Amino acid sequence: MKSLYDALIDGIPEDLQIDDVMCTHYGAIVKYQGNIGISEFREETDTRPMIETGNKLEMSLKELAQGIKSWNITEATIGHAAINAYYNSPEMVKKNGIYLTDSLYSEDRTTDPFISHQKEMAGKKVVIVGHFPFIDQLLKPICDLYIIEQRPYLGDYPEQAAEYLLPDADYAFFGALTISDKRLPRLLELAKNAYVGIVGPVTTLSPILFDYGVDELNGFVVKDQALAERITKEQQVKKIYASGQKVNLKKL
Numbered sequence: 001m002k003s004l005y006d007a008l009i010d011g012i013p014e015d016l017q018i019d020d021v022m023c024t025h026y027g028a029i030v031k032y033q034g035n036i037g038i039s040e041f042r043e044e045t046d047t048r049p050m051i052e053t054g055n056k057l058e059m060s061l062k063e064l065a066q067g068i069k070s071w072n073i074t075e076a077t078i079g080h081a082a083i084n085a086y087y088n089s090p091e092m093v094k095k096n097g098i099y100l101t102d103s104l105y106s107e108d109r110t111t112d113p114f115i116s117h118q119k120e121m122a123g124k125k126v127v128i129v130g131h132f133p134f135i136d137q138l139l140k141p142i143c144d145l146y147i148i149e150q151r152p153y154l155g156d157y158p159e160q161a162a163e164y165l166l167p168d169a170d171y172a173f174f175g176a177l178t179i180s181d182k183r184l185p186r187l188l189e190l191a192k193n194a195y196v197g198i199v200g201p202v203t204t205l206s207p208i209l210f211d212y213g214v215d216e217l218n219g220f221v222v223k224d225q226a227l228a229e230r231i232t233k234e235q236q237v238k239k240i241y242a243s244g245q246k247v248n249l250k251k252l
Contacts, residue, residue: 009065010088010207014214016061021081023074026130026235027202028081032061036225037085038232039180039202039241041077042150050075059085068180071143078193080180080202087206093221096207104223105241111172111248112219114138115195120171126163130175131156132199143171158184166190176200176219188213201240210251217249 004038020031027040045213048071056064056078065086067079086092086237090100113137125144128135131153139145146165151154157165166172174192178184188196196215198204203219221244222228228243 007070007208008083012062012065014062016020018057021056024233026232028078029232030081030085032085032131033092035085035089037081037221039077039080041073046072046074047230075178084204087204088221093205098249124170126171127169128173169194173197173199179204205249215251221245221247
């Protein structure tokens with residue numbers, strides 16, 4: 001089986017041209033043919049040079065997406081944004097069975113996995129990679145909860161704990177940052193016995209991920225591109241949901 005990243009890249013047509021590429025302290029924005037893709041990274045220093053040093057605006061979307069395989073953090077984030085520009089476009093998510101409302105902004109609590117799966121997770125071992133807002137209040141009272149975080153809060157577990165906590169988890173949820181920073185393949189291997197979801201506004205909404213052990217994708221579709229772009233540039237990530245619709249895609 002080809003790598004998860006090669007599979008996502010291969011699904012992008014060859015002839016899609018880039019309109020714009022932008023980087024901020026929060027992440028990256030890629031625009032093409034009326035669509036926008038966003039990704040994110042944490043404030044870290046790049047320790048590796050970019051693989052592709054040419055003019056990115058002269059590249060196709062598929063060529064730009066290749067950057068996700070880079071160990072240069074910025075280049076990988078741009079590559080992920082390019083992938084999201086394709087798979088998270090309104091046209092593609094509709095093809096994949098996601099219902100989009102007519103309003104610019106829409107939110108349905110059933111698209112939040114930490115709410116929709118509460119009954120099922122009661123009494124189960126739940127491991128979450130990434131410290132999501134209000135997660136302690138939502139889940140600690142009902143399940144055996146373990147939170148793994150790169151920069152742990154009080155009570156969280158460090159990244160190394162994934163090797164020990166995930167193999168016998170009943171449910172595992174990974175923040176979408178694990179896609180661009182390439183932790184995802186190993187996490188999926190460790191959580192092969194669990195029900196697995198990826199969560200966050202930059203989750204790649206592609207059924208291809210179901211072939212690699214993901215059961216559920218909880219992401220976001222941008223409807224107001226100008227607002228999403230401004231929010232990303234201004235690093236107001238908590239407000240990104242005002243620019244579109246939270247969505248959910250499950251493995252059939």
